[in-house]
Amino acid sequence: MARSKEFDIDDVLLKAMNIFWQQGYEKTSMQDLVAGMGIHKRSMYDTFGDKHTLYIKALERFASIQRSRLEGRIEGVTSAAAAIRLLFEATIHRSEAEPKGCMLVNTAVELSNHDAEAAATANEAFENTEALIEQLVRHGQAGGEISTRYTPEALAASLNNALIGLRVMVKTVKDKDKLEMIVNTTLGMLE
Template identity: 35%
Template sequence: MARNREFDIDRAVDRAMDLFWRQGYAETSLPDLLKELSIGSGSFYAAFGSKEQLYLRALDRYTSLQGHDLETALDGTPEIRPAIRGVLASLVEADLADPTRGCLVVNTATQCGDQPQATDRVSTAIRQVESFLAAALERARARGEISAEKNPKELARFLTTFIQGIRIVGGARMEREFMEDALSTAMRALD
């Protein structure tokens, strides 16, 4: 008779996500995961298959959470500039508070470039950010908040690239003034 799992899969994925986010994919060993999840190797393999498969699930969870936060910040906002500034400022603050953590998507792009499934998920996450931004910018253009001559998709691609760049620069422990100057310049793209 099969034994029931004695742990919560979703909670385990969240804990693994946090561990991968802190340590990186390569630096996180199977013993690290087993200790963090408080499970044995048999349970680990039965639930997740492999370290890579768990990493992909953790990355999916991360992008889902981040995507939800971005969509919530932009959806239904009465003014696009303060909403986008708020999103960008929150990233700057997160990086200033803990520059070692960064963004799991950026970390994956820089650490797992040889893993096709991981790079596919990174591309999907980037496209999701672009989509949320483009939709919000399109609504803002329709309301007259940004010039009718501005292309929401192009602006969204610029801001998406800027977001990824600011996460990398944050990891380099750049000072607040540097980060805030970059943010102010990015915001002028909406003028």
């Protein structure tokens, strides 16, 4: 008779996600994962497969959480420009308990040149954010709140690029006023 799992799969996946987010893929050892997840090595392999498979699952979980947070942050906001601003401010004002930066950006920088699956997973999440921004831009342009000087596609691509860059900057820039200035300047494209 097969033994039932003695751990919550979602809980240990979140633990793995946080370990990878903090340390990156290459610097995370199997021992780090086993210790941090609180499960036996065999259980980890049986449940998640190898380290790479676990990383991709953790990255997908991060992307899902990130998407839910972004959508939750703007839910009920009637102003498209205000909703876009909230997306940027969420990047600046992250919880101090979380690792700095964005696991998706970290993955793109660390692995995209030699790991097509990790690159595709990160890129899909970036594209989803861009689609959300484009939807907001279209709504704002239709209501006259956002300038039509640029196409929704162009604005969304530029804003998403700036948002990704901001996710990099929050790892090293401590000056919140400087980050806010960057956001204000970037969002000037909407006027």
